[in-house]
Amino acid sequence: GENVEQHPSTLSVQEGDSAVIKCTYSDSASNYFPWYKQELGKRPQLIIDIRSNVGEKKDQRIAVTLNKTAKHFSLHITETQPEDSAVYFCAASRSGGTSYGKLTFGQGTILTVHP
Amino acid sequence: DGGITQSPKYLFRKEGQNVTLSCEQNLNHDAMYWYRQDPGQGLRLIYYSQIVNDFQKGDIAEGYSVSREKKESFPLTVTSAQKNPTAFYLCASSIGRFSGNTIYFGEGSWLTVV
Numbered sequence: 001g002e003n004v005e006q007h008p009s010t011l012s013v014q015e016g017d018s019a020v021i022k023c024t025y026s027d028s029a030s031n032y033f034p035w036y037k038q039e040l041g042k043r044p045q046l047i048i049d050i051r052s053n054v055g056e057k058k059d060q061r062i063a064v065t066l067n068k069t070a071k072h073f074s075l076h077i078t079e080t081q082p083e084d085s086a087v088y089f090c091a092a093s094r095s096g097g098t099s100y101g102k103l104t105f106g107q108g109t110i111l112t113v114h115p
Numbered sequence: 116d117g118g119i120t121q122s123p124k125y126l127f128r129k130e131g132q133n134v135t136l137s138c139e140q141n142l143n144h145d146a147m148y149w150y151r152q153d154p155g156q157g158l159r160l161i162y163y164s165q166i167v168n169d170f171q172k173g174d175i176a177e178g179y180s181v182s183r184e185k186k187e188s189f190p191l192t193v194t195s196a197q198k199n200p201t202a203f204y205l206c207a208s209s210i211g212r213f214s215g216n217t218i219y220f221g222e223g224s225w226l227t228v229v
Contacts, residue, residue, distance in 0.1 A: 001174070006157075034217070043205060043220040044158070089157055102148075102173070103218055105157040 002027040004092050006106025013080050014114050021109045023090035024072040030092040033073045034103070035064060038087045047088075048075070080113045087111070118142040119221035121206050127229045128193065128200060136191045136224045138206035147189035148207040148218065151175060158205065164189055193226060201228050 003026040013019050025033075031052035036044035050057045050064045050073065057064050061080075066073040077084055087110050091103040119140045128134045140147065146165050150158040160173030164183040178197025183189055189208075193200045204224045209216040 043222050045220070046217055049217070102160060102163055103158075104160070104174075105150075107157045108155075 002030060002092055002094065002104040004090060004104050004106040006090050006109060008109060009107065010110045010112070012112045012114065015080060015082060017080055019075075019077045019080050019084070019111055019113075021075045021088055021090070021111070022072060023074070023092075023106050024070075025092040025104075026071070027092070027094055028068075028071065029094040032093045033064070033066060034091050035062075035075050036089045036091065036105075038089065038108075040086075044089060077111075080111075082113050082115050085111055085113045119206060119208055119219060121204075121221040121224050123224060124222065125225045125227075127227050129229060131195045133192055133194050134226065136193070136204055136206075136226070138189045138191065138221060140187055140189075140206075140208045140221075142208060142210070142219070143186070144208035144219075145186070145211050146209045146216070147183065148209075149173075149179070149181065149189070149191045150205045150207060150220075152203040152205060152223075161191065161204075199228075200226055202226060 006023045034049035035047050037047045038044040048059050048062050048064050050066050061078045063076040087108045089108050090106040093103045122137045148163040149161040152158050159175050161179050162181040164170035167186050170183050180192045206221040207218045209218045
């Protein structure tokens with residue numbers, strides 16, 4: 001089955017700096033890669049996603065890049081703000097068989113943005 | 116997100132007891148999922164259902180059971196066979212069973228063994 005590795009496990013930055021979180025996946029058939037943000041005690045919420053037919057996607061201060069050959073994808077947050085502090089999860093899923101829509105998550109990255 | 120309701124939010128289980136977590140969605144989504152989250156860890160899939168009256172085991176199904184008798188409901192039973200059930204349980208749904216459909220989460224249920 002799919003295995004997703006996420007790094008780093010913790011990330012501390014100063015307000016205004018950029019933050020980068022990286023994930024690798026094992027299943028070359030995976031074709032959908034979402035990123036979720038989870039605040040303490042709350043549900044994960046989708047912040048951005050990318051499909052395998054594109055290499056990069058941006059949404060204001062957030063961007064995701066995908067390298068299918070190397071099987072890794074990254075989340076980039078620019079001009080970080082204290083409210084960006086949360087746990088971020090990457091995930092991957094594939095089409096086909098009984099695995100339709102089933103997400104495999106990375107272990108999470110605790111991002112702390114210091115004012 | 117507001118269309119997925121989990122209850123109860125907090126639940127205490129005694130040793131040897133079965134408990135059931137409720138999950139209801141009014142989003143008309145075909146697919147529903149149960150994830151478990153332990154402190155400092157990612158989300159692990161317990162069970163998922165792509166259509167009514169059908170469900171599949173996830174990565175950590177042992178000690179859990181589910182049913183999908185109605186499209187809008189996907190209850191999870193934590194049985195006494197689950198030896199370490201203390202965790203945060205998240206129900207989720209997506210519009211269809213295909214990869215690339217956004218998965219939305221409920222607010223979660225905290226289960227503690229006493």
